[in-house]
Amino acid sequence: MTNAPIKLLIAASGTGGHLFPAIALAEKLPDYEIEWLGVPNRLETQLVPKQYPLNTIPVEGFQQGFGLASLKILAKLIGSIIEVRRILKQGKFQGVFTTGGYIAGPAVIAARSLGLPVVFHESNALPGKVTRFFGPWCNAMALGFDAAAKYLPKAKNVCVGTPVRSQFLAAEIPPLDLTIPDNAPLIVVFGGSQGAVAVNKFVRQAASAWLDTGAYIVHLTGDRDPDAGIFKHPQYIELPFYDNMAALLRRATLAISRSGAGSLTELAVCGTPAILIPYPFAAEDHQSYNADVFTKAGAAITDKQSELTAEKLQTQVLQLLQNPAELTKMGENAKAIAVPDSADKLASLLREVLES
Incomplete structure (x- = not known):
């Protein structure tokens, strides 16, 4: 039991800006057992299943104003929190990592309600509303830019930059397969x-x-x-x-x-x-x-x-x-x-x- 790998749930969804840093992190944790938390029909459904088991929840972001649509979104949020709690408990996960966006809400709430640690990465110089709200709940806030620090709890901030896809750091990068003369701008x-x-x-x-x-x-x-x-x-x-x-x-x-x-x-x-x-x-x-x-x-x-x-x-x-x-x-x-x-x-x- 003592040699069992640490189980980590990564909550990253939507765009390359959220997904690529999370994938780059996951590649640095080969000794961890990693699963993914995403949303149906987003970019993660194309990128993630090749490497990591993908769990999906139907969470959505809140829009301006409040009406029937907001009530439906709130219902989805509550259902998503319950589902993430189930995933974390049944999978015996030991922590959560998220890169923000609206998927971070249910991930952070569910993890903290179970006493699990959360590390949050914010890549933007101006942290989003989700980041600013949930930052105090997390064990550490990893920042892409020093400029973001003034918006978040100081004791938890660590500026680490934003990870890039492994192709950018490879010792040998495949040559371009495009016909462009060497001396042309x-x-x-x-x-x-x-x-x-x-x-x-x-x-x-x-x-x-x-x-x-x-x-x-x-x-x-x-x-x-x-x-x-x-x-x-x-x-x-x-x-x-x-x-x-x-x-x-x-x-x-x-x-x-x-x-x-x-x-x-x-x-x-x-x-x-x-x-x-x-x-x-x-x-x-x-x-x-x-x-x-x-x-x-x-x-x-x-x-x-x-x-x-x-x-x-x-x-x-x-x-x-x-x-x-x-x-x-x-x-x-x-x-x-x-x-x-x-x-x-x-x-x-x-x-x-x-x-x-």
Whole structure:
């Protein structure tokens, strides 16, 4: 019995920003028995079952206002708490790890009601409402940015950075399977795991001027872009997604991106200079807080979507392409923000909480 592995339930759901750090942590705990807690029909149903048993609960986030829909969501929340308690008790789990989002609520409540320790990782510079509410309930708060510390209980904060997918830290990264000349500037456009339709429109309107300089563009549109396929050029490569992001961002001369914490972490590890366009409808505008960290560090330029035009974006990119020294400096500043051993630090913190 003393040699039995520690059982850990990881509650991470929805987007790559929540899932990839949790998967990176799990890979650092090969001696643990790990199961996953997710939501039906979300990204975890594609990524997790290949590696870990997946339990799902029908929890949803509360929207503005209060009405019949809110009562249904509340009923689901209560049912989810009961279900997570059952999973934890029957599985004889010894702790819970979560990366936030609305799945964290039932996970934290159920765990703490059973006296189980919880470690919470918050990747954003402005912690979400769920994080701020449940932070005091947890045994440790692992932070992606130092800037988040002022919003949370000081005694529990440990800044560890945000773990990246293992492909970004591999000794040998597979080469790009895209036809791009070695000496050509490369602009990479991506909007995180869900794409960014508004950014895509700006890029297509501005792209011709960039291509005229000899630059290549790899444009990752996501799978919800109604205009996909309308712009064509020999130097313009449009894909919904691309698996080898580590190689792509290392090769990039410049990235144009949203500023979700996961995307920023990948940019930092790869030392990729960027123009950031925070998603304006993100909860409490938290992507702007993330982008601010990079802008203040000299690693990126930030544009508010409401103030951006295709002409402005076109000019910014052309100016940067004409200033390689500035791009190099931005890349160095991005590298300085990176915490390449974040997953190791987070795993050490989790072991300290669960095994002490």
